[in-house]
Amino acid sequence: MRKTAIGCGVAVLALFGGLTAAGPAGAAAAAANEIYLGDATLAPGATSDANALYVNFDSDFLFVQNATVTYDYSKAAGVVGITSDDEDWDSCTAGTGKLNCKLSEWELYDGSDVLPTVALNAPANAKVGASGTVTVTMTDAATGTLTTASRVRVAEAVDLVAGAAQKATAAVNGTFDQKVSVRNGGKKAVTGVVAVFGGTNNVVDDETDYANCNYDADGVAVSCAFDDTLAVGRTYTATIPMLVGAAAMAPGRQRSEITWMTPAEAEDAIDEDDAGEPGEGDPLVLTEAKGVRAGEQADANPDNNTSVTDVTVTGKNGADVAVAGSTATGKVGSTVELELTYTNNGPADLETTDENLAVTAVDVTLPQGTSIVGDPDQGCELLEGSTYRCYAFGALLAVGESEWCAFQVRVDRIVPNGAGRVSLVTDDEFVLHKSDTNAANNSAQLVVKGS
Incomplete structure (x- = not known):
């Protein structure tokens, strides 16, 4: 999602066997113009940051303009307060039991996407077991008026501490053992825990079938539930x-x-x-790590709940990114749209774990005799003259996936043989993809013809 309607975006989403962290319950199935805010369980005095409002719609793209979003928590008094925690809102104004936010421009992709986020805050004196309802209303010309409600409850505070970061090495189609651990860092025993799997697109469990784990339709583990009681200060592990x-x-x-x-x-x-379906084999067992010490429950410190294993992948498996341009026809003085796409033909996905790296980029030189109308997308920057560098939107460009860019240009004059060009970039320090496997399709023309 971005705050402008010009530029690059995901054109075809075709993830292959990937695994991503679970989103809020209820947000998965897209429907025509529908919003959803996930339920939440908070400990007294705790804050849940980055709660996104999901927007489901029946198209590939939706441009929101001048939206108003109201979070009404008047029916959750003493249970939760709501504040803005995202600078992408144009403004958020607090009222009695309400937060009113405005958003002038926002792009939504792929039938289901999110608006800027808010924070949920449980008062320090909130009563364990209390619950309430948050009602959200969104009004925008593109969506009409939409309403949803979510449940917020207060639960006993616990502190689940994930194990330290790990490193592993494996080849493509290779395996490794991942040791997972959790410590009860709180002051009370914890009754039951759930391990939720996430990460990049090409590291998953190796065809496990644990009875206490749930698997998606591709057989990839989604989560594992343990009914153990975790004693205070003790660490529990599994491989x-x-x-x-x-x-x-x-x-x-x-x-x-x-x-x-x-x-x-x-x-x-x-x-x-x-949620997936449970496996049919023996359960995955948590074992107490000997000698290591340090009703409904909620983690009072969710920032230390996730452990990461960074995997170095060895071998050679590259990607062919193919670039395509377009031809537009118009009269002198008219405005036309020039589209370009770049597609990952594989065999490797392009995916980055570094937020400072784009998976790929293209340079766009406008045709002679044209000038850009308005500002380019925030993912595009002017290099010199009429050449722009546009960085890929997503952290993943899977095999079979494309991204597109659209430039609105004014036809100042028709220049024979004055075609522009789009070219793949592989020499940028902020780009992951630095070696393409097929140079023959790394550039294409952008043409404007007179009508």
Whole structure:
């Protein structure tokens, strides 16, 4: 999602066997113009940051303009307060039991996307067991008026502490063992925990079938539930065999994440449609790490719940990014649109774990005799003259996936043989993809013809 309607965006979403962290329950199934805010379980005095309002719609793209979003928590008095925690809102104004936010421009993609976020704050004196309802209303010309409600409850505070970061090495289609651990860092015993799997697109469990784990339709582990009681200060561990998928870039990096939750938190976080089905084998067992010490429950400190395993992928497995231009026809003085796409033909996915790296980029030189109308997308920057560099939008460009850019240009004059060009960039320090496997399709023309 971005704050402008010009530029690059995801054109075709075709993820292959990937695994991503679970989104809020109820947000998965797209419908025509529908919003959803996930349920939440908070400990007294705790804050849940970055709560996104999901917007489901029946198209690939939706441009929101001058939207008003009202979070009404008057029916959750003493349970929760709501504040803005995202600078992408144009403004948010607090009222009695309400937060009113405005958003002038926002792009939504792929039938289901999110607006800027808010923070949920449980008062320090909130009563354990109390619950309330937050009603959200969104009004925008593109969506009409939409309303949803979510449940917020207060639960006993616990502190689940994930194990330290780890490193592993494996080849494409290779395996490694991932040791996961969780410590009860609180002052009370914890009854039951859930491990939720996440990470990059090509590191998953290695065809496990644990009875206490749920698996998606592709057989990939979504979560594992343990009914153990975790004693105060003690650490519990398990070992899970993991697989680096066939579409992993090599040499490259993958990342596996395990987030520990209480059962109540997992109920809020994992949508019923995405929860998967339980395995049929023996259960995965948590074992107490000897000698290591340090009703519904909620983690009072969720910032330390996730452990990461960084995987160095060895071997050679690259990607062919193919660029395509377009031809537009118009009269002198008219405005036309020039579109370009770039597609990952594989065999490797392009995926970055570094927020400072784009997976790829293209240079766009406008045709002679044209001038850009308005500002380019925030992912595009002017290099010199009429050449712009546009960086990929997403952290993942999977095999079969494309991104597109659209430039609105004014036809100042028709220049024969004055075509512009779009070219793949592989020499930028802020780009992941630095070696393409097929140079023959790395550039294409942008043409304007007179009508």
